[in-house]
Amino acid sequence: MTILLQNVKLNNQTTDILISDNIFKKISPNQPTTADTVIDCNNFAILPAFYNTHSHAPMSIFRGISDDKNLFDWLNNDIWPREAKLTPEMVYTATKFSILEMIKTGTVFFSDMYFFSEAILQAVSDMGIRAAVSFCSCDLFDKQKLQTEIKKTEQFLNTPNPAPELIKKVLSVHAIYTASDDLFRYNAKLAEELNTNLHIHACETQKEVDDCISKYNHTPIQHLDYLGTLSDKTTLAHSVWLNDTDINILADKKTWLCTNPTSNLKLASGIFMLNKLLDKGCRITLGTDSMASNNSLSMLSEMKICALLAKIAANDPTAGSAQTIFEIATRNGAQAFGLNAGHITEGALADCILVDLNNHLLAPEYNLISNIVYAADSSCIDTVICNGKILMQNHHIPGEEKIIEDIKKLSNFFR
Numbered sequence: 108m109t110i111l112l113q114n115v116k117l118n119n120q121t122t123d124i125l126i127s128d129n130i131f132k133k134i135s136p137n138q139p140t141t142a143d144t145v146i147d148c149n150n151f152a153i154l155p156a157f158y159n160t161h162s163h164a165p166m167s168i169f170r171g172i173s174d175d176k177n178l179f180d181w182l183n184n185d186i187w188p189r190e191a192k193l194t195p196e197m198v199y200t201a202t203k204f205s206i207l208e209m210i211k212t213g214t215v216f217f218s219d220m221y222f223f224s225e226a227i228l229q230a231v232s233d234m235g236i237r238a239a240v241s242f243c244s245c246d247l248f249d250k251q252k253l254q255t256e257i258k259k260t261e262q263f264l265n266t267p268n269p270a271p272e273l274i275k276k277v278l279s280v281h282a283i284y285t286a287s288d289d290l291f292r293y294n295a296k297l298a299e300e301l302n303t304n305l306h307i308h309a310c311e312t313q314k315e316v317d318d319c320i321s322k323y324n325h326t327p328i329q330h331l332d333y334l335g336t337l338s339d340k341t342t343l344a345h346s347v348w349l350n351d352t353d354i355n356i357l358a359d360k361k362t363w364l365c366t367n368p369t370s371n372l373k374l375a376s377g378i379f380m381l382n383k384l385l386d387k388g389c390r391i392t393l394g395t396d397s398m399a400s401n402n403s404l405s406m407l408s409e410m411k412i413c414a415l416l417a418k419i420a421a422n423d424p425t426a427g428s429a430q431t432i433f434e435i436a437t438r439n440g441a442q443a444f445g446l447n448a449g450h451i452t453e454g455a456l457a458d459c460i461l462v463d464l465n466n467h468l469l470a471p472e473y474n475l476i477s478n479i480v481y482a483a484d485s486s487c488i489d490t491v492i493c494n495g496k497i498l499m500q501n502h503h504i505p506g507e508e509k510i511i512e513d514i515k516k517l518s519n520f521f522r
């Protein structure tokens with residue numbers, strides 16, 4: 108299967124790009140038009156697609172159901188009681204809806220933590236994007252539940268992977284305030300044995316840090332380090348409340364910090380110190396968190412908020428440049444999960460978006476990356492390609508009408 112992107116703008120030059128199977132095979136002008144599919148890219152620019160490294164895809168069913176609350180009130184009173192009513196079928200429907208929004212906004216990969224993860228695997232496979240899927244373990248410090256969580260993790264790992272080329276099975280633990288030391292140790296050891304990624308919420312709120320210090324006499328990062336969970340395959344979502352010792356540990360371990368700026372602002376959790384962390388050598392990716400706390404899965408709006416917040420955090424308008432944020436949302440996210448992607452180069456995985464240069468939000472054309480980070484919305488994205496396959500063309504995803512109808516029907520259950 109080959110696709111020729113003819114006369115496409117790449118880094119301000121017009122060229123042709125041949126995609127063969129799942130990689131960018133050849134980038135040069137005037138290639139023969141013998142490909143299986145030829146796309147006329149006049150007025151299109153090609154860019155890397157986005158890699159969303161923290162999400163809870165099934166929570167799209169809760170978009171707009173509870174807003175404007177603090178994290179613990181929101182979780183305890185509005186989210187967890189409703190999550191208890193979810194079924195695998197609901198998780199499948201809601202995940203497909205989330206993926207629809209991701210594709211519409213140019214995302215081709217997400218790293219997810221949730222339960223009924225077998226249903227998530229199927230939804231990802233059916234939609235054709237990439238994902239790192241995990242069973243989110245959380246024992247609430249209960250010895251019996253610890254054993255159940257271990258069993259559920261094993262069950263998930265033993266479930267056949269419906270799309271091994273696209274899906275990586277990874278591990279996750281909810282957070283230091285919901286999981287015992289034994290559960291963290293089990294996951295850390297397993298991640299090492301399986302050479303896979305480990306995904307944890309950490310240092311999201313000041314309360315989490317204060318409670319951890321009262322309980323363990325050190326910070327969440329120091330505790331996670333003590334439990335052996337920090338490595339270059341660990342992603343810590345949020346990472347808002349960090350002291351200098353924490354930052355040094357994280358830089359030293361090459362741990363990935365996934366910032367979730369919209370969720371942090373909406374829940375008033377705090378401000379991620381992007382510039383300081385970059386200066387100290389930390390590795391950073393970008394994620395949306397869920398549709399219940401964001402309430403969008405658009406990496407376009409996430410990039411803008413991330414850039415703006417970085418400036419306020421550093422009290423410096425040069426912090427969080429459009430180029431820096433764009434790389435965090437593309438190349439870094441792919442790298443964190445071992446993908447040779449997030450850049451348009453020969454030999455890289457063929458993941459990309461085609462943006463419409465006739466869209467008013469991308470004019471004038473002084474600086475495309477600036478326009479993408481600070482001005483663009485989903486209307487700018489015409490085509491999305493993942494692993495050499497077209498997922499959206501001319502703004503349309505096959506079957507999208509049914510996916511929207513299904514989530515609306517399902518929402519009647521939670522009213």
Ligand SMILES: [Zn+2]
Pocket residue numbers: 161162163308344396397
């Ligand atoms: Zn989260």
